[in-house]
Amino acid sequence: MSALESTYLGMALRSPLVASPSPTTGKLDTLLQLDDAGVGAVVLPSLFEEEVDREAVTLNERLEAGSGVFGEASDYFPDIDLDHLGLERHIMLVEEASRRLSVPVIASVNGRSSGGWVRYACDLVEAGARAIELNMYDVAVDPDRTAADVETAYLDLVRAVVDAVEVPVAVKLSPYFSSFANFAARVVEAGADGLVLFNRFYQPDIDLETLDVTAKLELSRPGELRLPLRWIAILRPQLTGTSLALTSGVAAGTDVVKGLLAGADVVMSTSEILRQGPARAKALLTEVAVWMDEHDYESVDQLRGSVAQHAVPDPGAYERAQYQRVLSSWKH
Ligand SMILES: Cc1cc2nc3c(=O)[nH]c(=O)nc-3n(C[C@H](O)[C@H](O)[C@H](O)COP(=O)(O)O)c2cc1C
Numbered sequence: 001m002s003a004l005e006s007t008y009l010g011m012a013l014r015s016p017l018v019a020s021p022s023p024t025t026g027k028l029d030t031l032l033q034l035d036d037a038g039v040g041a042v043v044l045p046s047l048f049e050e051e052v053d054r055e056a057v058t059l060n061e062r063l064e065a066g067s068g069v070f071g072e073a074s075d076y077f078p079d080i081d082l083d084h085l086g087l088e089r090h091i092m093l094v095e096e097a098s099r100r101l102s103v104p105v106i107a108s109v110n111g112r113s114s115g116g117w118v119r120y121a122c123d124l125v126e127a128g129a130r131a132i133e134l135n136m137y138d139v140a141v142d143p144d145r146t147a148a149d150v151e152t153a154y155l156d157l158v159r160a161v162v163d164a165v166e167v168p169v170a171v172k173l174s175p176y177f178s179s180f181a182n183f184a185a186r187v188v189e190a191g192a193d194g195l196v197l198f199n200r201f202y203q204p205d206i207d208l209e210t211l212d213v214t215a216k217l218e219l220s221r222p223g224e225l226r227l228p229l230r231w232i233a234i235l236r237p238q239l240t241g242t243s244l245a246l247t248s249g250v251a252a253g254t255d256v257v258k259g260l261l262a263g264a265d266v267v268m269s270t271s272e273i274l275r276q277g278p279a280r281a282k283a284l285l286t287e288v289a290v291w292m293d294e295h296d297y298e299s300v301d302q303l304r305g306s307v308a309q310h311a312v313p314d315p316g317a318y319e320r321a322q323y324q325r326v327l328s329s330w331k332h
Pocket of ligand 1: 021217224249272
């Protein structure tokens with residue numbers, strides 16, 4: 001048995017590093033490179049219901065355009081490349097990746113309607129996905145919707161998808177819930193097999209010349225690891241049978257080690273792999289193996305959770321904001 005083996009969503013993985021959704025996991029050639037580099041699993045880019053809807057509208061418009069031009073409209077089909085429609089493309093990628101990769105392929109869904117979440121999750125499972133990741137985010141802007149309303153909607157969706165598919169379901173969440181430990185437990189009660197912590201939001205900016213609201217994608221910085229690290233450490237003893245994946249700010253092998261020490265079953269990376277290319281996964285895993293060797297850890301199992309909240313001499317360290325102490329530690 002290799003020292004790096006781990007288990008995630010009931011699947012035995014050869015390593016605890018998972019490539020999280022990004023353009024790198026959206027193409028077969030880079031997926032194969034990630035596989036060569038030793039990742040334990042890959043999560044494909046989310047199938048966004050909006051993307052499918054938009055393409056359906058475009059398809060419809062083109063069909064309609066045809067009906068105005070030709071007499072026998074019902075026989076007319078403009079030359080549309082179905083391979084490039086969102087749903088088809090995702091299904092083909094799942095099928096191909098599942099056939100060609102040696103590691104599990106996890107498909108991600110971001111729906112808009114309840115039916116959409118369920119339908120697309122089922123389609124992706126049918127195409128070969130070994131697990132489903134629900135990429136759930138919602139900027140709650142309606143002042144008439146309470147936190148309980150928002151949480152109930154999330155839980156209903158998790159239940160609907162879990163009931164519909166026979167593979168494990170992980171839920172990727174944002175940290176913006178007022179009582180996160182309570183909500184995380186209820187997501188698990190609703191049937192989730194794993195939690196992926198945390199999704200990153202891309203905040204809009206204002207262009208001072210054009211006054212446009214702009215969306216600029218910025219890759220994560222290493223310090224962003226701290227937030228998921230804290231919550232993985234807190235939730236590990238609370239959710240003993242649940243898979244936990246850490247995502248955000250993983251830029252070095254030592255970050256992977258920290259995630260595992262806090263209690264993650266797998267640690268995910270996107271920005272670092274986008275910056276350095278898929279082969280970077282191999283270097284990250286080598287760093288993990290070297291660290292384990294130097295610190296006499298024989299397996300990921302032995303490492304996992306050994307610095308989780310229940311395992312440390314001062315469990316309160318994960319709860320305190322350390323606000324005053326951190327502020328006064330600033331030195332010029
Ligand atoms: C270009 C890009 C595309 C992404 N696409 C998705 C996506 O389709 N679904 C998803 O759940 N997360 C997506 N993410 C978020 C990443 O999977 C990851 O959770 C996030 O970037 C934090 O991890 P990191 O610090 O390793 O980058 C994307 C991130 C980037 C940078």
